[in-house]
Amino acid sequence: MKTPLIVAKSNKVIESSYRLTLNEQRLVLACIAQIKKGRVVSVEDRFEVSAAEFATVFDMTVDQAYRELQEVAERLYARSITIQNPDPKDPRITHLKTRWISSIAYLPKHGALILRFAKDILPFISLLEGSFKPYLLEAVAGMSSIYGIRFYELMMQWESKGEREIALVDLKRMLELEGKYAAIKDFKVYVLEPAMRDINEHSDLEASYTQRKAGRVVTHLIFKFKPKAGKRDKKSVVKITKAEIERQARPGESYEQVEARLRASIQ
Structure with missing residues (x-):
């Protein structure tokens, strides 16, 4: 994998309902980061992740990385995601439940895996226009x-405003925690505080939160966040659309060459 690695997901995926372990999320992100901007991904496209690359990005030994990849891939194959109102052209569909991946190929002699994404998830991770927020994979790589x-992705959606209010019921739906942590103190101890520590210690954001109540019951969480000074590479996360690349292209330039030139010109 080349650096910097950039992750881009549809906002609908960020706000969808799913629950993955840390390493399952890492594997999904490592594959998504391989998708070049403007590229259409098909069910035939293969995403190879080696133990050596996984170890480098997520700071672990190669042996540990390969063990983790084998275990994670088996579990990830069975995982699903539920996307709310997935098709604006067909408002009759209120929910779409799909797997993340459709197949796993093992390369034991090379210490690697090859994954294919499931058909119904593809529109939400490739050829994205407008409703998505790219970020650097390294911003979340150190999280535990x-x-x-x-939580980082939910904040990045509203990065330009620096503040976001989320109903606790919606947050639990996204995290598939409905019916759990009825006491807000437990939700804070096991969910909220570990996430906030990760964001403040490992990401490129500084974040804090307050709460809003209805009577004595906490109903909403209000997050405030801003980029850490000198932490983020602006050139790596700025959005350059396919249309802009085509407009700015010079004779004989490839798609990648135009994008690299435009990024180099960003101040």
Whole structure:
């Protein structure tokens, strides 16, 4: 994998209902980061992740990385995601439940895996226009809680505003925690505080939160966040659309060459 690695997901995926372990999320992100901007991904496209690459990105030994990849891939194959109102052209569909991946190929002599994404998830991770927020994979690579990446993505959606209010019921739906942590103190101890520590210690954001109540019951969480000074590479996360690349292209330039030139010109 080349650096910097950039992750881009549809906002509908970020706000969808799913629960993955930390390493399952890492594997999904390692594959998504391989998708070049403007590329259409098909069910035939293969995403190879080696133990050596996984170890480098997520700071572990190669042996540990390969063991983790084998275990994670088996579990990830059975995982699903539920996307709310997935098709604006067909408002009759209120929910779409799909697997993340459709197949896993093992390369034991090479210490690697090859994954294919499931058909119904593809529109939400490739050829994205407008409703998505790219970020650097390294911003979440050091996180150690299950929820740090999810909270970080929810904040990045509203990065330009620096504040986001989320109903607790919606947050639990996204994290598939309905019916759990009825006491807000337990939710804070096991979900919220570990995620906030991850964001503040490992990501490129500084974040804090307050709460809103209805009577004595906490109903909403209000997050405030801003980029850490000098932490983020602006050139790596700025969005350059396919249309802009085509407009700015010079004779004989490839798609990648145009994008690299435009990024180099960003101040």
